[in-house]
Amino acid sequence: MNISQLAETTQVERPTGEVSGRHKFSQRVALVLGSGPSMSEESTRRLAERLRLASLLIGSGFAVYLLLKILNLFESTVEPYPLLFWGHVLVTVSTLGVAWRLCARCHVVLAHLRIAEWIIFGGPAFFFAIVSHSILKSSIADGYIADITPPWLLLIFTYALLIPNSWQRAAVAIVPMALLPLGITISARMTSDNFLNILQVDPAFRFAVIKIFVTMIWGAATAIWGVRSIRSLRREAFEAKKMGQYQLKKLLGRGGMGEVYLAEHRMLKRPCALKLIRPEIADAGQNLARFEREVQSTARLTHWNTVEIYDYGSTDEGVFYYVMEYLPGMNLDEIVQMNGPLPVGRALHLLRQVCDALAEAHCLGLIHRDIKPANIFAARRGGQHDVAKLLDFGLVRQSGFHGVAEIDEDLTRDGSITGSPLYMSPEQALGETPEARSDIYSLGAVTYFLLTGRPPFVDEKAMRVIMAHARDIPELPSQRNANISSRLDAVVMKCLEKNPADRYANVHELKRELADCETTSVWKSEDSENWWKEHGCPHKKKLDAEVMKLS
Numbered sequence: 001m002n003i004s005q006l007a008e009t010t011q012v013e014r015p016t017g018e019v020s021g022r023h024k025f026s027q028r029v030a031l032v033l034g035s036g037p038s039m040s041e042e043s044t045r046r047l048a049e050r051l052r053l054a055s056l057l058i059g060s061g062f063a064v065y066l067l068l069k070i071l072n073l074f075e076s077t078v079e080p081y082p083l084l085f086w087g088h089v090l091v092t093v094s095t096l097g098v099a100w101r102l103c104a105r106c107h108v109v110l111a112h113l114r115i116a117e118w119i120i121f122g123g124p125a126f127f128f129a130i131v132s133h134s135i136l137k138s139s140i141a142d143g144y145i146a147d148i149t150p151p152w153l154l155l156i157f158t159y160a161l162l163i164p165n166s167w168q169r170a171a172v173a174i175v176p177m178a179l180l181p182l183g184i185t186i187s188a189r190m191t192s193d194n195f196l197n198i199l200q201v202d203p204a205f206r207f208a209v210i211k212i213f214v215t216m217i218w219g220a221a222t223a224i225w226g227v228r229s230i231r232s233l234r235r236e237a238f239e240a241k242k243m244g245q246y247q248l249k250k251l252l253g254r255g256g257m258g259e260v261y262l263a264e265h266r267m268l269k270r271p272c273a274l275k276l277i278r279p280e281i282a283d284a285g286q287n288l289a290r291f292e293r294e295v296q297s298t299a300r301l302t303h304w305n306t307v308e309i310y311d312y313g314s315t316d317e318g319v320f321y322y323v324m325e326y327l328p329g330m331n332l333d334e335i336v337q338m339n340g341p342l343p344v345g346r347a348l349h350l351l352r353q354v355c356d357a358l359a360e361a362h363c364l365g366l367i368h369r370d371i372k373p374a375n376i377f378a379a380r381r382g383g384q385h386d387v388a389k390l391l392d393f394g395l396v397r398q399s400g401f402h403g404v405a406e407i408d409e410d411l412t413r414d415g416s417i418t419g420s421p422l423y424m425s426p427e428q429a430l431g432e433t434p435e436a437r438s439d440i441y442s443l444g445a446v447t448y449f450l451l452t453g454r455p456p457f458v459d460e461k462a463m464r465v466i467m468a469h470a471r472d473i474p475e476l477p478s479q480r481n482a483n484i485s486s487r488l489d490a491v492v493m494k495c496l497e498k499n500p501a502d503r504y505a506n507v508h509e510l511k512r513e514l515a516d517c518e519t520t521s522v523w524k525s526e527d528s529e530n531w532w533k534e535h536g537c538p539h540k541k542k543l544d545a546e547v548m549k550l551s
Contacts, residue, residue, distance in 0.1 A: 047113050047164065052102035054162045055120045059095035062124070066092050087130055091123040121159055121173065128152060129180055136188040145208040149215045152181050160223035167228035178220035185212055243321055244313050246274055262326065272310055276321035295322045297366055298393045305357035307377070307391050327389055328380045329532075332450060333373035339535055340453050344483055345523035346386065346531075347450040348514050350378060353388035354443060355511035361393075362436045362507065368393060369434055371442035372423045373449055385528035421465045422455040426498045429470040437500040440510060444495020444503075451488075452480040456496060470498070488517045 066088050098116045132148040139146035156177050160170060243263070250262040252273060263274040299309040311323040332350065336342065342350075354376055361368060368375075370392060377389040425441035427434050448456045456474035457465050477492050478484040491513045497503045504510040 047110075048102050050162050050164060051113060051116050051120060052099055054158060055095050055099035055102065055116070057162075058120060058124055058158065059092060059099050062088065062092040062095060084131060084134065087127050091127045094119055094123050117163065121155065121177075124151075124155055125177055125180060128155065129184060132181060132184045133187060136184060140188060145205050145212075147208070147212070148181055148184065149212055149219070152177060152216065153219045156219050156223045157226075160227050164231075165227055166231065167224050170227040171224050174220050174223050178216040181216050182213055185209060243274060243276070243319065244311070246272070246311075246321075246323060248274065263323065265323075271326045272323050273326045274321055274323050276319055298324075300364060301357075301360055301366075301393075303357050303360040305353045305388050305390060306360065307389050327377050329378050329385075331374050331391075332376045332378060332446070335378060336373060336450060336453055341481055342450045343523065344451065344485075344488065345518060346527070347447065348488075348518040349523040349528075350376070350386060350388045351443070351447055351450070352511050352514050352518070354390055355507040355514070357388070357390040358439055358443070358507045359511075361390075362439070366393070367434055367436060368439050368442075369428065370420060371439055371446060372420045373446055376446065380532070384525060385532050386523075421462045421469075422457070423449075424466065424469055425500075426470045427500065429466040435500070436506060437503045440495055440503050440507060441497075441500075443507075443510070444492055447492050447495065448474065448477055451477050451484055451492070454480070485517065491517060
């Protein structure tokens with residue numbers, strides 16, 4: 001497992017232990033790496049609308065046939081009447097009951113919608129299974145094999161067309177619906193003596209059985225392929241459409257809260273980066289709150305070295321987005337991975353700027369909690385190169401001082417570990433509440449990476465890295481890079497102290513120490529300009545050229 005794979009690890013197990021010497025427990029610890037895909041309240045509402053439509057269509061259809069049956073407007077040839085009749089009543093009532101529940105103006109959660117989905121489609125499937133078995137046995141007794149596929153195909157395609165899904169999840173529901181008629185046919189064979197005789201006497205009957213199998217397999221495959229195609233078309237249409245006042249131009253990357261696009265304000269013609277969560281990749285409401293917190297927290301910050309937020313909103317389709325400044329350049333993880341450790345002067349130049357950004361955040365009571373090389377951008381702004389920009393406040397926590405209230409406990413539950421394993425502080429590793437000095441530890445770990453080309457601790461197992469942060473002392477940076485002075489060694493190691501009280505009291509102190517170290521390794525603006533001319537990533541240069549055309 002390489003470093004980037006380890007940084008993306010999402011969950012680990014805490015070993016079984018004892019509490020107060022008596023009670024044993026086993027606790028699953030979630031590693032929250034920024035803000036993963038989530039089911040927002042808006043996405044939940046839209047799924048409820050689709051399920052409401054499906055329940056109304058299916059329930060009304062069952063109700064019409066039930067009314068006709070009650071009025072004796074047609075005669076059923078299928079026995080037994082009581083079982084089928086009361087099964088029909090049960091499916092009608094339950095399906096319309098779900099429709100009424102979804103039509104009511106009250107809060108619904110994802111778990112309830114999944115239960116509703118099973119009722120809406122599971123009830124009719126159960127009823128169709130009873131009817132199909134009865135019809136098949138009745139037809140065999142009369143010397144032929146009835147076609148039982150139409151209601152199943154109707155149910156399968158209703159699900160495929162109305163319920164937004166990935167093709168994998170659709171297959172989980174569609175394949176059982178396709179297999180049921182096949183199982184019913186086999187059941188009829190086992191419960192009817194006349195079945196084998198019919199197959200042996202007339203080839204037309206063998207064809208009828210094969211037809212049922214082929215039809216259901218074809219129907220399931222077509223429905224699943226259709227779900228995949230519809231989702232692909234929706235993705236293409238989404239990427240081509242406008243988001244409020246913004247036109248999406250190009251996908252820049254995926255990660256954290258969702259996808260980031262190069263976009264352009266339609267009126268101002270200003271290039272920008274648009275970050276979004278889409279309903280089809282959302283599945284848990286808490287991450288939407290984290291997304292909104294990221295926007296609101298970052299928007300309060302005004303420092304030059306913090307990414308600037310321009311706008312925030314949502315579309316009628318339930319797509320949530322916010323717009324930030326577009327940053328030509330690369331993040332520090334990309335730079336080190338492509339070119340190795342940074343020159344000492346350049347690393348110090350960038351880190352001092354990050355300290356300035358964190359100073360404002362800490363002054364407002366905001367703890368970043370996910371400082372890592374990928375969240376620090378070396379950008380070109382205002383004609384200057386190597387302008388550090390601190391990104392992704394998706395894990396930010398309000399510390400409760402300076403008049404800032406604590407955030408909702410549900411958003412940072414006990415037992416969850418927030419941050420990236422390679423750069424998290426010991427208190428984060430232990431599941432404790434982090435404060436400003438936790439960010440100083442993470443910044444020290446980032447400094448270690450920039451100077452040596454690797455984090456302080458690396459292992460194939462995420463838990464080992466986490467525990468190393470909590471108990472182990474890393475090697476001195478100078479043991480990996482001879483260009484590092486003993487003074488800079490001391491600064492980095494003080495940042496990486498296990499006890500928060502032994503670290504720098506604040507980022508102002510850290511910045512002063514970094515400035516003293518920088519006197520022997522000065523990085524000038526012309527050095528940055530020359531480096532970018534020589535080492536700038538080709539695809540980044542091409543993208544920057546496209547942005548210049550938009551400007």
